[in-house]
Amino acid sequence: MKIRTLLFSLIFALASTSAGFAEFTEWQNTDYDFSQVKTVYLSDMDTSSAALMATTQEQKYKEDYRKKASKIKVVKVIMAPREQPRALLPGETAASSETKAPAVAKTADVVTIPQAAIDAKADIYILAELEQCDVDSYLVPAHTEWKSRQVEENYVDKDGQLHSFYRTENYPEYVPDRDVPYVTVGVRFQWFDTKTGKLVASSEDVRRRDSENNPSSVYNRIIDRFYKNMKDTLEK
Known part of the structure; x- marks a missing residue:
């Protein structure tokens, strides 16, 4: 298996x-x-x-x-x-049209x-x-594919200032047939x-x-x- x-x-x-x-x-x-x-x-x-x-x-x-x-x-x-394809005219046969x-x-x-x-x-x-x-x-x-996305993170430093940064997060995504x-x-x-x-x-x-x-x-x-x-x- x-x-x-x-x-x-x-x-x-x-x-x-x-x-x-x-x-x-x-x-x-x-x-x-x-x-x-x-x-x-x-x-x-x-x-x-x-x-x-x-x-x-x-x-x-x-x-x-x-x-x-x-x-x-x-x-x-x-x-x-x-x-070029053509239609037969009245009275015309397939044999007579092949001239x-x-x-x-x-x-x-x-x-x-x-x-x-x-x-x-x-x-x-x-x-x-x-x-x-x-x-x-x-x-x-159907299968699973791994994708990635940017996730925002925040923290406050010792001086009380807000900071932001992004980290990469991997996650599974189901893909159907x-x-x-x-x-x-x-x-x-x-x-x-x-x-x-x-x-x-x-x-x-x-x-x-x-x-x-x-x-x-x-x-x-x-x-x-x-x-x-x-x-x-x-x-x-």
Whole structure:
């Protein structure tokens, strides 16, 4: 029982003091000359793996990604056509409405460089995938925490003068059970050479933030880092 209590206390301490984590992995083909890249074709943000429940949230993430592309000035950046939900018109069927190729050309683990990237004479095709976007919570069990406060003390000296001073007093405070929300967001970017089809660079950015139930700010930090790193790579 004592061992189990000790383990529980250690786990709780780690969980309560951690503000989250971030894991970033990046790879580049050192034989590839990124300085020769003149045009980059960006896919729309593929959100299919994240299984977002809200269409509004999905569209906002796609739009945030598209808007930030304007930060890249070192090369010409072309964004794939935006995929946007639409209602069927009278007499229209689902099959007849699918008249254009998807903005994200990916089937299982096979990536196909879209013809639009070739037609645009792009040197690089970048596939962006939102792989994880979760909101969850963990339980912090009821416990006692020690707090401190300043307590005023008074005394009268031998001359009858009143004096005051403060001392620190420690006291226990009961904290009931509480659920702490957290979000986890992960995005992967893959860079393909349009002439050979070879993967020449990739990165994965996974972040978790505690006491948070809105993934948007975490997602945008990931997107900001991607565009910053993209700019740095193409300026070499």
